[in-house]
Amino acid sequence: MASQTAVQCVAATSRRIGLFVVSLLSGITAPISAQQGDYVTGDVSDGGAIVGQVTFTGTASTPRRLAITIDTVVCAREPQFAEDLLVGGGGGLQNVVVWISDIREGKAWEPRHSPAALAQNGCRFVPHVLIVPVGEQFEVWNNDGILHNVHTRGTENRPVNKAQPGFLRSVRIRLAHAEIVHVECDAHNWMSGWIAVAAHPYYVITDQDGNYRLDDVPPGTYTLQFWHERLGTETQQVTVTAGGEAQVQARFASR
Amino acid sequence: MGTPRISVLVAAVALCVVAEAAAQYAPDGNLTSRADLVRAGRRLYLRRCVFCHGSSGRGDGPVARYVFPRPRDLTLGVFKIHSTPTGGLPTDQDLFNTLSRGLPGTTMPAWSNLSEQQRWALVAYIETFAAAFRTDGRLVPIAIGTPKPPLPESVLAGRRLYIEAECWKCHGMLGKGDGPSAPTLEDDWGYPIVPADLRISRNWRGGNRPVDIYRSIAVGIGGTPMPSWADALTSDQIWDMTNYLLSIIQQ
Incomplete structure (x- = not known):
């Protein structure tokens, strides 16, 4: 096991040197889209955890109220507010996607009985950010009984645009490349959601107080990525020890 | 200037x-x-x-x-x-x-x-x-099949679907492109875009033959808000819709 860890560490370090050289050459400090395709699953018996809080250091104004212009009977039952910057207790930043961007080996996805699902509910996407395993079908539900459409926009994945009239409760979509994709409904232009197409299970979304936790991480040194829809990305290094709990905090400033 | x-x-x-x-x-x-x-x-x-x-x-x-x-x-x-x-x-x-x-x-x-x-x-x-x-791999074209004759019942079924599926939300009740969602539409690059006035056949971007209209409904118009209806409607229903749309073309 020790030799395996050493091999992982050497591999991880050489990858990082490679990444560093690439980033020097390209002038980019961190790749935004996750790598994929070469992730190997196995049992993680001596894993550690990565825990922390993501905070917002700027001044958060009250979320702006959305102008609901059409379908008010369904969409304006209660006031709607923008979800693009939600700051909770202690400046905690909600809906940040946190993931290990350079993990090559680790746990498998937990088996699930039904596909990951995003609901169009009261003319909002619920949840606002959804994690979906790369290459797997996920469902979009229409709980509103009126016409919606599901329009994805990414950079690696080609745009998909499916009509979802009131009588079509569920449509299925598959995205083949790991990246964070915007989801919109053109019929209701205020609707906005995000799909984190995940290359592996080490992805998590911060809760309303900005907290997150990643479990069963094989010991090693990793790059942790933080993405927020308005505030951009942050990168941190983390070393995970067997059975240990690594603390990684991240801060986002206004931009 | x-x-x-x-x-x-x-x-x-x-x-x-x-x-x-x-x-x-x-x-x-x-x-x-x-x-x-x-x-x-x-x-x-x-x-x-x-x-x-x-x-x-x-x-x-x-x-x-x-x-x-x-x-x-x-x-x-x-x-x-x-x-x-x-x-x-x-x-x-x-x-x-x-x-x-x-x-x-x-x-x-x-x-x-x-x-x-x-x-x-x-x-x-x-x-x-x-x-x-x-x-990326290339996908094969969708199957279009044989057109359904534009009989009155097909046209009427298409009209009912146009209302029920809310095509009017963008294209308007009369197909003029003036539905309630029309003013806020953008293309995939964020530029404003208007829904086609369906009464004018030269506005049909993908062509105005029955098979062209069928295809535009089934797969949508790439990079625009016009979605694919392949998951929402049966082939029969898309033909009804096609026949209805052909019936409202004025020029």
Whole structure:
């Protein structure tokens, strides 16, 4: 096991040197889209955890109220507010996607009985950010009984645009490349959601107080990525020890 | 303010005229390999297409700012007209057809004055702009089947579906393109876009034959808010809708 860890560490370090050289050459400090395709699953018996809080250091104004212009009977039952910057207790930043961007080996996805699902509910996407395993079908539900459409926009994945009239409760979509994709409904232009197409299970979304936790991480040194829809990305290094709990905090400033 | 714009336009028009004259005398040559085709396509592109679509294919040629809708950015491989399911690249034949027919209702003209070989050369060159043509698998066109006769019951069923499926939300109750969602629509690049006035057949971007209308409903219009209805409607229902839409065309 020790030799395996050493091999992982050497591999991880050489990858990082490679990444560093690439980033020097390209002038980019961190790749935004996750790598994929070469992730190997196995049992993680001596894993550690990565825990922390993501905070917002700027001044958060009250979320702006959305102008609901059409379908008010369904969409304006209660006031709607923008979800693009939600700051909770202690400046905690909600809906940040946190993931290990350079993990090559680790746990498998937990088996699930039904596909990951995003609901169009009261003319909002619920949840606002959804994690979906790369290459797997996920469902979009229409709980509103009126016409919606599901329009994805990414950079690696080609745009998909499916009509979802009131009588079509569920449509299925598959995205083949790991990246964070915007989801919109053109019929209701205020609707906005995000799909984190995940290359592996080490992805998590911060809760309303900005907290997150990643479990069963094989010991090693990793790059942790933080993405927020308005505030951009942050990168941190983390070393995970067997059975240990690594603390990684991240801060986002206004931009 | 007005003068530079006009001079740019004049210059562009002059360039187009010169290019037109030059292209008249360009021999087709004998194109045997794909590389030959791409080279020939590039020469044609630089004479014919660059003013709108730009030398890098980003849809940012010198006159791009003055045309509506904006010229397509070719580097993303997202095209309005495709016979493949939503998210699929267009087939070579799709691009050839778009070049040959143009996009009615936009500034994209029909290039039917070019020889077939020249059009295929342009298709080969245009496909070099987007990496997706090299990296993504090509999907096969959707099955269209035989048209359903435009009998009154089919037209009426289509009319009911138009209401029930809320096509009117963008296209309006009479198909004029004035539905409640129409004013807020944007294309995939964030530029404003309007739904087609369906009563005017030349507005049908993908063509106005029954099979063209069927295809536009089934797969949508790439890069625009018009979605694919393949998951929502049966083939029979799409034919009903097609027959209804054919019935409201006025000119």
